[in-house]
Amino acid sequence: MSTIEVENLKYRYPDTTKLVLNDLNFSVEKGECLGIIGENTAGKSTLCYALAGLVPHFYKGAYGGKVTVNGLVVRDHEIATIVENIGLVFENPFSQMTGAKQTVYEEVAFGLENMGLVRQEMHTRIEKYLKLLAVYSVKDKNPFDLSGGQMQRVAIASVLAMEPEVLILDEPTSQLDPQGSQEVFEVIEELTKGGMTIILVEHKMDKIAQYADRVLLLHEGRQVDLDTPENIFSRGDLTDFGLTPPVVTTIAKALGIQYPGTKLYPVTIEEFKRLGEDK
Amino acid sequence: MKTFTVREVDFSYSPIIPIFQGLTIDFDSRTTALVGQNGAGKTTLVKLMKGLLKPDKGELLVDGKSISEQTAAQLAKRMGLVFQNPNDQVFKTNVLDEVMFGPLNIGFSKREAEKQAMNALRKVALESKVAENPYDLSLSERKLIALASILAMDTEMVIFDEPTMGQDFAGKEKIKAIIQELKAEGKLVICILHDMDFAAEVFERTIVLNQGKVILDDETREVFSEKEVLEKAFLEQPSVSQIAHALGFEKSFIHEAELIQFLKDVQRLNPDLS
Amino acid sequence: MSKNKRSMWSVKLSTAAIVLIPAAIGINYLGKLFASLLRLPLWLDSIGTVLASMLAGPIIGAASGIINNIIFGITADPISTVYAITSGAIGLTVGIMAHKGWISSIQKAVVVGLVTGVVAAIVSTPLNMIFWGGQTGNIWGDAFYTFLISTNSPQWLASFGDSIVVDVPDKVVTVLISYFIFKGLPNSLTNIYRQDSEIEEI
């Protein structure tokens, strides 16, 4: 069984008439990084909510189909149960701080206290994840005194400390400056290498190309395509969905640099170089 | 020709830490990108220019005339400033009223204000959302609403603070078109940016601020070829330049098309080498 | 609110409703701050409480009011703790009236404001009698108190008058401001505080 299974998922927000998610079907394997791309109205965030159980438990509305995370049917369990299997980090680091804790260390503890972990286990996990996210040095600071990038890494640490199977990152760098984004992407790279199952929603296509094993292309709530980054970014109709491929792919298209025997273009600089040299 | 001069300006929030000491910049009709790391003083500079802060020393001049006697509200007629966070200004219950707020404040009649507002909304392609509640829109749309609410005031100068943050491809294209249109109308356009690709693609001139000092100020192309100086200010080159470097070329590029042309030329000249 | 079928006294508090309380208290604080910054002749320090009541009902409204005063008691002004009960009553009153459909028009909102002002005065009067012999420490109110006492009114009546002149105008304006804000809130926001909605199957 796959870690995430989505079958015929449909959803509409309360008091609205349009389906935001319209018949989605896909699965995510353990250790895989799935990229989700699409315009601002494509339904990317709503899909993240549906995976984490916020839809339909926090946002009610109309719901159809089935989402299974780590064997749990999301519809049938409370959010508090689901979050032990799947964690969500979103764009605004500021509103992800609980606002009730005085230090970064205590901030990370918040979720663990709610889970009812024993004290020793809490300390072990907090230390581990603060170090993993490279925010151990600021552990005694007030979370709101951190830079955006640091705050976002604390948000990720807080969610990871609950040790979920899957981590959803919904545009984790869109509110950050270049340095903060860089810091967060370094962490994402670590996590993908470490075999974490990750769902990454991102506007920066070069990052999707770099980290995603497969890419889900959404448009107006519908699943347009689900394939490897090379296949997705080699599509000729991306602009119809309000998207552009990574800059390297655009250049490769212009120069006719392709994988031999296919219609596929490279999506990373390394591949571009390799194919260019072969040619 | 519109000009804005910052002359010998000193400014500090607290006496111990000066932000600017003798800062001098001449903004002219070229569209200008203002880049620099967080804390370099970009936002402080535009607040000074907008009269929201007063310099400790030095002068700010529009077309050679000092603005020191005018309040921010009075300056609003001449200079628009689009803040980074739309949530700090949106308060009306529908998009149209929100965009009309500025024009009405600076003395437009109701009819003119509405016309201006509709025009501005068309530019950000949100004219279909006039009746919606701004808070029913996404953050990136709300950002465009805030942008339109300044455009509608039809000022001689427009300053943008991080307009592209959180925008998708379509949003960035709209902002690009707006900047070019403002330029064509003869307006002074200044833009704070973190997005080097956008700066390289859209702006004629780029100024790099670092710790309150101008360390680079030139045509955009020249500025982005200064790899070492940029690195010192913790800035990156645009991604086309980075790709060129990764491919082993030293030359700097600011447009995709340039790099493609360059690579095509290389292919043609050395068919076996590339 | 008319769509709201759940009992307004439902005790299970959703996370959204709980998070609303600090926001309400912050709004109270900023209302007061802006009012003094702009030198307006009113307190306007219960806009948040009133909004919370309109959005999430009397329980959350009352909780916002009570916690508001306790927090200001322990961080700024101990005397405000005494009026926690008054703030709670304001939250309850607005919450109940809103639930009964009294915020469907401006005219009705004015009535809500008047009732809230009177309730606030009724609740404050015994507190003022117990703690400071009937006065409030508000210059206009105390001047009126003095006037009533000097015309030989009983102390409780003078004290009630003291509160009324302060509370009624303030609460009418507060409820009106909150009413305009509430009416302008997007649906996507107001419905997260409602707990009645069921998941519809499609």
Place this chain on the structure above:
Amino acid sequence: MGSMTLYVEKNSLIHHLDPLVKLLYVAASIALTYILPEPLFIAGVLFITFLLLVVGKVFRNSLPIVALSMVLIFSLVIVQGFFHPDNATELFAIGPVVFYEEGLTVALGLVLRVLVMVGAFSVLILTTRPDEMVERLIKKGMSPKIGHVILSVLQLIPQMRATMGKITDAQRSRGMETEGKLLVRIKAFFPLIGPVVLNSLNETKERSIALEMRGFDAPGKKTFLNEEKIYPYNKQFAGMLVIIILLAIVWRVIG
């Protein structure tokens, strides 16, 4: 950006006391001023309260808090002195209005009581970290959610104060005046308060999501990161306060 608190970090006996004991002291000292309402006795309670402030090394910090109630205090003295119904013995007169001894006595009692209240609260709030107090209360059975609300307000307000400046800047940039006639200032109220209100309400949505994702609504029993502090002579202090109250009541009944 700090937290909104008047807590003063010092090393004193009072700082090490159980917050609940201090809370009990607030209740007890106020109750005493009602059980035994003679001004001399209230002055005694006030003296002890001031003593605690001195021992806690926070006496100076309590003065601004006391100053906040000055308007009320002046108003009490003036109104009661001139107009209390029992007034009979003239002390002095300013033109036609006479200031009486009875009113002054009543006012003195009230003023002392206000001072005891403010002073006792000052002991609590100047020497107790809010999160320590909240955690103690939660362990004594207060809902953790209420605790969360209290602590988050303390952080939220300084943030909102910071946003206030940004909003004022943004609206002034759009040509809005904040100075001038009353009407101009009234008109400025909505554009200023509007964004904060809408924002903070809108933020409740994101923050609820963040809290849900951290198991805020988990049904199981919650644990605590911080170990329970051991407070010296906790029971003794609490017992002493209860005994004092009981003695006062007995005194009142037989006396």
